[in-house]
Amino acid sequence: xxxxxxxxxxxxxxxxxxxxxxxxxxxxxxxxxxxxxxxxxxxxxxxxxxxxxxxxxxxxxxxxxxxxxxxxxxxxxxxxxxxxxxxxxxxxxxxxxxxxxxxxxxxxxxxxxxxxxxxxxxxxxxxxxxxxxxxxxxxxx
Amino acid sequence: xxxxxxxxxxxxxxxxxxxxxxxxxxxxxxxxxxxxxxxxxxxxxxxxxxxxxxxxxxxxxxxx
Numbered sequence: 001x002x003x004x005x006x007x008x009x010x011x012x013x014x015x016x017x018x019x020x021x022x023x024x025x026x027x028x029x030x031x032x033x034x035x036x037x038x039x040x041x042x043x044x045x046x047x048x049x050x051x052x053x054x055x056x057x058x059x060x061x062x063x064x065x066x067x068x069x070x071x072x073x074x075x076x077x078x079x080x081x082x083x084x085x086x087x088x089x090x091x092x093x094x095x096x097x098x099x100x101x102x103x104x105x106x107x108x109x110x111x112x113x114x115x116x117x118x119x120x121x122x123x124x125x126x127x128x129x130x131x132x133x134x135x136x137x138x139x140x141x
Numbered sequence: 142x143x144x145x146x147x148x149x150x151x152x153x154x155x156x157x158x159x160x161x162x163x164x165x166x167x168x169x170x171x172x173x174x175x176x177x178x179x180x181x182x183x184x185x186x187x188x189x190x191x192x193x194x195x196x197x198x199x200x201x202x203x204x205x
Contacts, residue, residue, distance in 0.1 A: 012158075012161070012167045012168040012169050013167045013169075014161075014165060014166070014167060017167070079166050079167040079170055080166065080170065080181070080182050080185060081166070081167065081169065081170040081173055081179050082167060082169075082170070084179070137169075139178075140169065140173040140178050140179055141169065141172070141173075
């Protein structure tokens, strides 16, 4: 069990990697917050007009781009074994998303399950990515 | 790939954390290399070679 908790805590990473990781986490938190905020505001009629929608689109996309560049920098400067773990996890999450999305769409077209929402895809990618990182860290312990 | 990292580190009485600090990698990376679970990149292998002042082939050996 301690192996599992060590894998989550990413103990022993150089300070540079922890700092870069915290920057990515802050951008990710801001990105999720703007997504939740726009979903919440879309319930109000005034928000459906062009100007507030465009503001929401630009802010959410801008923060998303900042998160993307922060993650690229994090990967570039990352400890090399941790980078391999992260890239393996990314490959798994993309693979699972493509396979899961296509399989789900067959069921959705047949009417067995509701139509796929983008949020399902984001959750699937995030969960498989987190699982991939934890499994990778345990494998190399 | 086999390596003599653990022996060389022990000869100098260094901890994994100290070696990791010298090579600017995580302690987990040193541990995985010593156990043969992870093969270092060429730049890291050269860094190890410079640190121990030994040719790479005396530190890392191919399994084959």
